[in-house]
Amino acid sequence: MPASPVLAFAALLFGGWTAAAAQPGGCAAQSARQQTPLVELYTSEGCSSCPPADRWLSSLSSAPAAGQGQPAVLAAAFHVSYWDRLGWPDRFASADFTARQAALMRPSGARYVYTPQVVWNGRDWRGWPVLPVAAEAPARASIALQRRGGQVHVSVAPGPGAPAQLGLWWALLEDGHGSAVTAGENRGEQLRHDHVVRRYGQLPAWAAQAAAALPPLTVPAKGEGGRTARLLVVVTDAATGAPLQAAQLVCPGAA
DSSP states (O other): OOOOHHHHHHHHHHTTOOSOOOOGGGOEEEOOSBOOOEEEEEEOTTOTTSHHHHHHHHTSOOSOOTTOSSOSSEEEEEEOSTTGGGTOOOTTOOHHHHHHHHHHHHHHTOSSOOSSEEEETTEEOOSTTSOOOOOOOBOSEEEEEEEETTEEEEEEEEOTTOOSEEEEEEEEEEOOEEEEOOSSTTTTOEEEEOSEEEEEEEEEEEEOSSOEEOOOEEOOSBOGGGOBOEEEEEEEETTTOOEEEEEEEEOTTOO
């Protein structure tokens, strides 16, 4: 009896294909065998203590390390909206990002919402710019991404030790943004931002029983001003929100 497509796909994911797929335009990617660390920064252009954190986040490269398909660390900057009322409306801010930070407060171990906040693998981390030395651990989920036109097809397979239910969130990221701030706490400053979240969404939880092809994401390959957009996809434990694996898709030549 031939193997089912689902089981065949799971065997492919955990059988050795862990680098970015060699497809024309680089429009397919696969998560690594080990869990890829994830850094989230909650920041605002209206916050005077945030620029150092923004500069630090920019130093975290989004490029894969030599011989690897995925970067050693993935980063995302969520600009929150609650500083906007103090004189400078951050054009990258969103109430959705503010809601995400609030929802993460208790699960991350934070006692309150603040900026700049660094969240490392789902945990509040005040030790930046030094990041924790995490022991390499096999990923408890695997992610495959492929762009077909204006849509990205996402497939996820549970790995050993996966929880009963999986969740997923995604973010579209852009680099190389700048702002000349004329009001608020950063008045007169020229700010630069990388890893900026421009779009964000979540998918409903599902049972982690086998590999699953999820609804495709309709996201552009190009961002503001023709910038290359990077799609970050994070699979989580649906019960706790803790990240299980992360991967990104970059298609520099895509329209």
